[in-house]
Amino acid sequence: MSRAVARLLLPPVLRDVTRFTRPQFGEPNTEMFWSNVPPLRIFTWAKSASHTLLNPFTTERNMTTANKPQFQRNILSSVKTEKVTDLLQHNLTNLIDLALLLKQAHWNVFGSNFRSVHVHLDEIIATVRDASDEVAERIATLGMAADGRSRTVADATELGTYPDGFVDVASTVTHVADAMKSAIDGLRNAIDKLGDLDPISEDMLIGISAPLEKHLWMVQAQEE
Incomplete structure (x- = not known):
């Protein structure tokens, strides 16, 4: 050549x-x-x-992410940072998936009482999206990179799979309530562990869980 x-x-x-x-x-x-x-x-x-951009004169990768804290003035110790951000990342994954699942339900619900369920789902989605943004920014605040990529979410979510196609109101309510309960369980599990690690992150997740639990009440109150 x-x-x-x-x-x-x-x-x-x-x-x-x-x-x-x-x-x-x-x-x-x-x-x-x-x-x-x-x-x-x-x-x-x-x-x-062709696989990753290399500097041919140093053979060093031009990395855009890292798995170590990126700030000189870390808020927590490195050990606590890793534990806290792992818990937050776990919940970030669930929240992102929950927002997607709720949007799928919002688009495809049909049947009696359609409009009230359709509108309520959008209200929950707004709450969940704000929550996921807050969690992601807390991870970044602690010096770690949040991961909201679709493949990460698909691999790590604890939420079940939502049915494809149109779903009647009764089934929609059940599937949505189950998904919300799974997300809330993840939040409460993290809350239990964060008290001794980072009370600020603990308080944030408490603030996120409260409105989600209220939404869950309103959703499952429609089950017959």
């Missing part, structure tokens, strides 16, 4: 060596640099870059 062809396989950001080199004698010369790099080496860089 020729050197010119190998260079074409590189992402544009890697073709410009001036991004990575420091000139020793005047301005860096991109063409001079590439003329001294074996084609096989260029091809290896291109292959690596």
